[in-house]
Amino acid sequence: MSQPESKSDRRQFIKVAGAATALGALSAPRVFAQSGANHSLQLALIGAGGRGTGAAVDALTASNYPIKLVAIADLFQHKLDGSLAALKENFAAKPELIDVPEDRRFVGFDAYQKAIEALRPGDFAIFASPLAFRWVHFQYAIDKGLNVFMEKPLIADGPSAKKMFDLAKKADAKNLKCGVGLMVRHCRGRQELHQRISDGAIGDIVAMRAYRMHGPVATCFSTRKPEGQDELSWQIERFHSFIWASGGLFSDFYIHQIDEVSWMKNAWPVKAQALGGRHYRGDFVDQNFDAYAVEYTYDDGSKLFFDGRTMTGCRNDMSSIVHGSKGSAIVSTSGHTPGRVRTFKGQRQAREDMTWAFPQPEENPYQLEWKDLIDAITHDEPYNEVPRGVEASLVTSMGRMAAHTGQEISYDEMLNCPHEMAPGVADFKIGGAAPVMPDGNGRYPVPQPGILNDREYQETA
Ligand SMILES: NC(=O)c1ccc[n+]([C@@H]2O[C@H](COP(=O)([O-])OP(=O)(O)OC[C@H]3O[C@@H](n4cnc5c(N)ncnc54)[C@H](O)[C@@H]3O)[C@@H](O)[C@H]2O)c1
Numbered sequence: 508m509s510q511p512e513s514k515s516d517r518r519q520f521i522k523v524a525g526a527a528t529a530l531g532a533l534s535a536p537r538v539f540a541q542s543g544a545n546h547s548l549q550l551a552l553i554g555a556g557g558r559g560t561g562a563a564v565d566a567l568t569a570s571n572y573p574i575k576l577v578a579i580a581d582l583f584q585h586k587l588d589g590s591l592a593a594l595k596e597n598f599a600a601k602p603e604l605i606d607v608p609e610d611r612r613f614v615g616f617d618a619y620q621k622a623i624e625a626l627r628p629g630d631f632a633i634f635a636s637p638l639a640f641r642w643v644h645f646q647y648a649i650d651k652g653l654n655v656f657m658e659k660p661l662i663a664d665g666p667s668a669k670k671m672f673d674l675a676k677k678a679d680a681k682n683l684k685c686g687v688g689l690m691v692r693h694c695r696g697r698q699e700l701h702q703r704i705s706d707g708a709i710g711d712i713v714a715m716r717a718y719r720m721h722g723p724v725a726t727c728f729s730t731r732k733p734e735g736q737d738e739l740s741w742q743i744e745r746f747h748s749f750i751w752a753s754g755g756l757f758s759d760f761y762i763h764q765i766d767e768v769s770w771m772k773n774a775w776p777v778k779a780q781a782l783g784g785r786h787y788r789g790d791f792v793d794q795n796f797d798a799y800a801v802e803y804t805y806d807d808g809s810k811l812f813f814d815g816r817t818m819t820g821c822r823n824d825m826s827s828i829v830h831g832s833k834g835s836a837i838v839s840t841s842g843h844t845p846g847r848v849r850t851f852k853g854q855r856q857a858r859e860d861m862t863w864a865f866p867q868p869e870e871n872p873y874q875l876e877w878k879d880l881i882d883a884i885t886h887d888e889p890y891n892e893v894p895r896g897v898e899a900s901l902v903t904s905m906g907r908m909a910a911h912t913g914q915e916i917s918y919d920e921m922l923n924c925p926h927e928m929a930p931g932v933a934d935f936k937i938g939g940a941a942p943v944m945p946d947g948n949g950r951y952p953v954p955q956p957g958i959l960n961d962r963e964y965q966e967t968a
Contacts, residue, residue, distance in 0.1 A: 517734040526880040529648050548884070550631040551578040551622040553644055555590035557950040560656055561873065562688070563590075564597055564935070566633065567604050569877035572593075572885065575604050578611040578625040579616035581638070582743060585610055590814035616935050621643050628652030631684075631884070637746035637753050638663060638900075639913030642670045649677050655885055656877070658688040660762045661893065666927040668901050675922045686880035687896035690872040691843055696865030698871075700836060703863065704771050707756075708850055710833030712772050715811040717764040717827040717839075722819040726758035727807040729793040731949035739941040740944040748793030749951070750963060751928035751942040756795045757907040758900065761815050764827045765803070765840050765906065766899040768811055771829050775902050776803035776811060778917040786818070787954065792950045793962060794943070800864035801906040813906060813921035816951075830854055834862065913956030924960040942966065 552563045561595055567574055581587040591607060613621040619640075631654035634644045638660050650657050655678075662668045678685050691697055706711070726745040732738065746752035746759075753759045764924045769775055783796035797818055803811040827838040835854050839845040849864035851857070881900065883890030905921040908914075929942050943951050944967050952964040959965065 513729065520602060524813045544687050545917065546573045548572065548881075549577045549626055550574055550628055551580065551632045551754075552576060552590070552655060553580045553619045553632055553634050554582040554636030555579050555587050555623055556635060556642075557745075558688070559588040559633055560593055562635055562658070562877075563594060564635050565873050566881075568600070569874040570881045572881045574881075576608050576615065577606050578622040580613040580622035582615065582618070582740070584614050585605035615937065620647055623647055623651050624627060624652065626653055627958065629654070631655060634658060635688075637743060638758075639746075639752045639932050642667055642674060643933045644677075645671070645674050649674060649681060649683065652681055652683065653685040654880075656686040656688070656880060657893075657896070659896060660754050660758045660903060661687065661896045662900045663750060663758055665901075665922045665924040665927045667929075668904075668922055671893060671897045675891055675897070679889075679891055683888075684880060684890040684905065685884045685893045686876060686890070687795070687892040689763060689766050689892070689896060689899060690874075690876040691763055691839070691846070692770065692892075693870065693873040693875040694844065694846050695875065696846045696848045696869050697767065697838065699851070699865055699941050700846075701771055704829065704831070705773065708834065708863070709831030709836055712811075712829055713809050713833050714830045715772065715809075715828065715900075715964055717768055717811065717813045718815075718824040719760055719764060720816040720818075720822065720824045721816065722823075722891065723797075723817050725756075725759070727760075727793065727795055728791045728797075730790045731792050732945070738940050738944070739935065739939055740937060742941050742943070745793070746896050748795065749943060750794050753906060754900070754907060756817060757799060757815065757910070758903050759904070761799075761813065762816075762899055762903040763843060764825075765811070765813060768829060769899070770825050771838055772805060772809070772811075773809075773835070774805050774948065775823055775918065776905070777806050777899055778915055779803045779902075779904055779906040779909040780915045783954075783956070792945065792948075792951050794951050794954055795942050796910065796954070799906075799910050801910060802944040803902070803906060824884075828856070844872055846872075856874065908963055911954030911956065912960050926963070935947060 552559050563576055577585050594605050632648050632654050634657040641661050661671055662967040678732055706725055725747045729745045729748040732741045742749045747756050764836055781801040783799040799815040801813040810823050825842050829836045834852045835856055836850045849878050850862045851860045852862055853860050901921055909916040945951050954963050
């Protein structure tokens with residue numbers, strides 16, 4: 508294997524960066540310029556799909572910090588090749604940033620280990636595979652002393668949540684910096700809105716609403732598996748269709764808005780009840796509902812009403828709204844970015860009632876989340892978003908489980924629900940058994956509210 512940059516360069520960097528922090532006067536990029544060290548942080552991308560490739564671009568461009576990509580791991584050769592080609596094209600003017608020769612390109616279920624081993628302690632890895640592998644990859648990275656950035660959601664079930672909480676403590680014990688892809692938390696407009704709401708700008712929050720309604724996207728609906736394709740690989744490829752792999756479309760799509768309004772409330776919901784169903788399913792064989800309506804309750808009795816729909820021909824909406832005793836606010840107007848946050852007197856949210864709006868244009872939160880993570884590494888500040896990311900994933904799963912079972916589900920019930928959806932995930936093999944199996948018509952087990960009440964589906968249809 509060709510050697511990435513030496514450990515002594517890295518140690519030199521840490522020394523200089525540490526001195527700068529102590530002086531408190533020098534910005535991180537200047538530190539690097541003075542140290543003469545180029546590419547002082549090395550990055551491995553694990554899960555080289557759409558988001559992973561985008562995250563690598565953000566990592567390499569969000570700050571002036573010298574970083575280069577030195578390894579890529581994916582389950583599939585074609586995904587790795589596609590990602591690498593896109594990255595090379597993107598950085599055609601700075602080819603030195605993409606230093607991934609053949610012997611640092613890894614494919615298969617153990618590819619993550621090899622990519623991690625290509626790094627030095629203090630470097631960092633991006634995890635952007637489906638969530639089922641999150642704790643497996645995180646555990647290995649902690650053992651090797653790496654900083655990490657991992658995409659949301661982090662877990663789909665209680666047993667994985669407990670593992671991730673434990674791992675987060677281990678990461679802290681090693682002073683590793685851990686970012687989680689809930690990028691809205693890094694949006695400067697949402698941060699100012701959060702401060703204003705916490706300072707009482709709209710009084711006490713009494714109700715919140717959030718909507719994510721659009722046609723089917725990504726791999727949320729699947730038709731029958733092609734003849735001859737390996738079952739496990741196919742399910743991973745179409746991960747939004749399988750609850751074990753992604754938490755289904757509910758967790759994958761809805762976590763951002765459930766997280767952002769709970770942040771405004773400074774609380775997580777304590778329980779949820781929900782409705783949902785499958786319409787127009789035709790030849791689709793996946794596990795998802797195509798409409799969800801969740802009522803989340805917070806400890807003070809206030810509510811979040813969340814509606815999710817994945818249907819064409821219906822009204823589209825992707826917004827989050829907060830209602831307070833003295834006014835109201837928009838947290839997301841029509842998507843993650845730009846947020847176009849604003850506050851209003853009263854609840855009508857008419858233009859003439861607007862009391863404040865964050866100035867436009869806004870910085871991109873996908874870049875800001877990297878800027879913040881890299882700043883934390885540079886200045887050696889505590890930075891671990893994993894516990895909060897697990898909590899966000901848990902309350903999202905709580906709403907999903909409430910819809911899928913037809914029961915009221917509390918936070919503690921979700922955390923302690925023993926249904927482990929991807930047992931043996933650390934030992935998956937190409938061609939090995941998949942966590943769910945289809946019936947004779949190629950259909951996978953679906954939730955049955957009111958019939959299956961203590962788990963979301965039975966593994967065998
Ligand atoms: N923050 C956001 O706004 C945002 C947006 C999109 C996706 N995401 C998240 O990013 C993750 C990936 O989503 P995507 O849209 O990029 O999907 P994708 O299918 O484009 O990419 C996933 C990649 O992971 C690879 N992979 C699967 N299992 C693997 C394993 N065990 N080891 C290594 N690689 C593996 C796949 O082959 C694929 O290339 C998901 O968790 C998703 O929720 C976040």
